[in-house]
Amino acid sequence: MRNPIIPIALLFAIWSLGARAAAGPSPWGVAAAGSWGTIWTSSPLVKRMQDTPAPNNPAKGVRLYAAGNEYEPFQLILTPKKPLSNIKIVPHTLVGPKSAKIEVWNITVKNVEYVNCTEPTSEDVKPGLYPDPLPDHTPFPAQPGRNSAVWVTVYVARNIPAGDYRGTIDVIGGGIGKVAVPLSVHVWNFTLPSVSRLRTAYGNSMSWPFIYNNATTLEQRRKVVDLYNLNFWKHRVSPYAPYWGYDIGVTAQDGTVKLDFSDFDVAIAKYFPWFNSFKLPRFGMNDNVGFEGGDAERMKIDYMRLVAEHLVDKGVLNKGYNYITDEPEEKDYDAVVEAAKLVRMADQRIKILLTEHIADKLIGSVDIWVPIGPEYNEQQAKARQAKGEQVWWYLCCGPxxxxxxxxxxxxxxxxxxxxxxxxxxxxxxxLYWDTCYWQDNPWQKPMSQPDHRKWNWGNGDGHLLYPATRTPSKTFIAKGPVDSIRWETIRDGIEDWDYFRILKDRIDAAPASKRNSTEYKPAQDALARVNGCIRSFTDYCKDPAEAESIRFAVAKAIEGIK
Known part of the structure; x- marks a missing residue:
């Protein structure tokens, strides 16, 4: 007996007619319903709890918008009325202009899992099960009255023809049969860069992944590093140290420093093209690189000089930064200034990064200022940027x-x-301090704490990724990390930033006489809407539909500038 459902074929036909032009983001809602329950779609900008009610409005399938070389996600949620078994989500190739295709292997499906936040991060949020881990999709049972969600991501390859691509994604299982949900992607006529111009520096403490993957040999650890670096690249995020396991060999004899770059050069060739920044190895002021005695300071200068010269030869020093120290107190400023002098003696081209607000005493000793969010001062930042310095920022256990x-x-x-x-x-x-700080098993305890355990940092602080296994493996496994909703959201945010950068660049490339013309008004208006969405650091857009509408307007404006 066939389950009574909303006629998908009819929905698909109506939706296909409306999908021939980029008319704007379609509403999320119910894609199919029957005696077995409801299948509904959701924006990735909303975390759907297990008891979130299904919406009442129908949706004409899923309609996405993406540039070339972009990843675009959505959520597909099943809310059963009765127990369902062996639920599988099966995407299909999408077909577009002149039979061009978004191949099925560019559509990934991940299960949405929940972690139990028994202690809220702050008083305004409730304890409970929150969606976050995104393990690879495997068939699952679905229980009545409880949402079961999957996270679907469509990757649009570079240089794919612009236009509309259509197909379906099937929900198959015991008690539901097969339900085909229409899926459409409108591909814009521009392409995102593989390496964003928004610089990032996210911690990648590989010691924890090595434990969970049981990677004990250098070969095994390099394999894990390879998989993690690939994941970072696909998420457009630069890790602190993409060169884990590819150390610079250091020897010192009679005060002469000699370096062996044979391993490090392998990492440069393999990984550095993927990223826009990296932490210069062992440059920090508290690392003496193993040098001892009264000549240690001079040898550290020689080490930094030799590394810098080698990286200049390789064409990558401009991506490097000397993370000289972390969050110094004011009493430590003199030591920072003295350490910076040694860096300048080694090579003036080395950029010094400091996680601290802009302070007069430190000016001249810092090239990349990284204040925590609440200590950012726009007037000071603009003044330093006008001098050729950079200003980044960061969040951690606060605010x-x-x-x-x-x-x-x-x-x-x-x-x-x-x-x-x-x-x-x-x-x-x-900048963000770590992505895999797994002092406690993040699958079991999401609340992060310092070593002394005297206070809480926040749920998920320092771990944006999950281990490949639920507990440390007893044998080596060659797997990368499990993504999280937050990790996916970071990529989406970086892609947003690239949209804004592309539009601003196209406006700036126009003659001054044209920038305020009717032709450029949609572009100027779109960027004004972006800025208008951020009214202050604490007052910003909370409505997903508004954010999606603004992003759509930015993309349309990019297409509109010839």
Whole structure:
């Protein structure tokens, strides 16, 4: 007996007619319903809880918009009325202009899992099960009255013809049969860069992945590093140290420093083209590179000089930064200034990064200022940028709401708006202290704490990724990390920033006489809407539909400038 459902064929036909032009983001809603329950679609900007009610409005399938070389996600949610078994989500190739295709292998499906946040990050959020881990899709049972969600991402390849691509994604299982949900992607006529111009520096403490993957040999660890670097690249994020396991060999004899770059050069060739920044190895002021005695300071200068010269020869020093120290107190400023002098003696081209607000005493000793969000001062930042310095910023265990942050129990749109804020205030980059700080098993305990356990940092603080296994493996496994909703949202935010950058560049490339013309008004208006969405650091767009509408307007404006 066939299940009574909303006629998908009819929906598909109506929807296909309306999908021939980029008319605007279609509403999310119910894609199919029957005696077995409801299948509904959702924006990735909303975290759907297990008890979130299904919407009442129908949706004409899923309609996405993406540039070339972009990843575009959505959520597909099943809310059963009765127990269902062996639920599988099966995407199909999407066909577009002149039989061009978005191949099925460019459509990934991941299960949405939940972690139990028993202690809220801040008083304004509730404890409970929050969606975050995104393991690879495997068939699952679905229980009545409880949402079962999947996260679907469509990757649009570079240089694919612009236009509309259509197909279906099937929901198959015991008690439901097969339901085909229409899926459409409108591809814009521009392409995103593979390496974003928004600089990023995210911690990648590989010691924890090595434990969970049981990677004990150098060969095994390099394989894990390879998989993690690939994941970072696909998410447009630069890790602190993409060169884990490819150390620079250092020897010192009679005060002469000699370096062996044979391993490090392998990492340069393999990984550095993927990223726009990296931490210069062992340059920090508290690392003496193993040198001892009264000549240690001079040898550290020689080490930094030799590394810098080699990286200049390789054409990558401009991506490097000397993370000289972390969050110094004012009493430590003199030591920072003295350490910076040694760096300048080694090579004037080395850029010094400091996670601290702009302070008069430190001017001249810092090239990349990275204040925590609430300590960002726009007037000071613009003044330093006018001098050729960069200003990034960061969040960590604070601030809490009403600021956005990376916490599991904060809304998804908050983290997306963090990147819009970065654009709005003209910052050059974003830093985050770690992605896999797994002091506790993140599958079991999402709350992060310092070593002494005297206070909480926040749910998910320092772990944006999950281990490949639920507990440390007893044998080596060659797997990368499990993504999270927050990690996916970071990529979306970076892609947003690239949209804004592309549009601004096209406006700036026009003759001054044309920039305020009727032809360029939609472009100027679109960027004004982006900035208008960020009213302050604590007052920003919370409505997913508004954010999606603005992003659509930006893309249309890019297409409109010839």
């Amino acid at each position: 809490h709401h009403p600021w956005p942050n990376y916490f599991i129990d904060y809304p998804a749109i908050d983290l997306r708006m963090w990147h819009w804020m970065t654009w709005r205030y003209g910052l050059d980059g974003i």
